[in-house]
Amino acid sequence: DLINQLEAGALTEVEKRNSDLSDNDKKATAHEVAVAALRYFLLKFTRNTVIAFDFKEALSFEGETGPYCQYAAVRTNSIFRKLGNEIVAAADALVNQIDEDGALQARVAEVLSGEAGTEIWSLVMLSQQLDDVILQCRNSAEPANLAKYTFSLARTFSRFYHDHRILSEPDEVRRGVLTAVTKIVRTQLTTALAILGINVPDQM
Secondary structure (H helix, E strand, O other): OHHHHHHHHHHHHHHHHOOOOOHHHHHHHHHHHHHHHHHHHHHOOOOOOOOOOOHHHHHOOOOOOHHHHHHHHHHHHHHHHHHOHHHHHHHHHHHHHHHHOHHHHHHHHHHOOHHHHHHHHHHHHHHOOHHHHHHHHHHHOOOHHHHHHHHHHHHHHHHHHHHOOOOOOOOHHHHHHHHHHHHHHHHHHHHHHHHOOOOOOOOO
16 A cells, blocks of 8 residues: 555656656656655664654655655666767776876876866765675664665765766766766666665656
């Protein structure tokens, strides 16, 4: 009954955001969003917390919720679909050439300098903390730590996405760096969500 009510609420939101989807795709997406809403809401609280389930809060696409984290992962997938295989392959090649190309190293260092560079580095460093967080959860038997981490990564990526023009960036080196960082985040965020039992739909 709880899932059914959540699915009904999620379906309303999905229909507003993706009117072009088929009815079956809307229902499938609504189910994934409902499961994410429920699982994340229950897991974000520590084990000894008394939970008063809030439908509106759980289903929100803003704030510390499962759908918010899901949407960040959906956005990373959307970015790679729009970039296309050729640009993604070029970004991979650029990363592989850094160690052997001094001029390229200087350009990448330039991209990663200043306030904007610090923001990019912070996102990369946060994404690399997943294994440590998982170990912490295992040692403490406290899955809330992973839920909090997942939200933090989703929120930091969303800020990164709004601050940097990944899709329209004209500079090849800068676009390659931004693409490489997004690829790292997509892997880590999708993995964190999977551990929480949350799937990433194609669209939301």
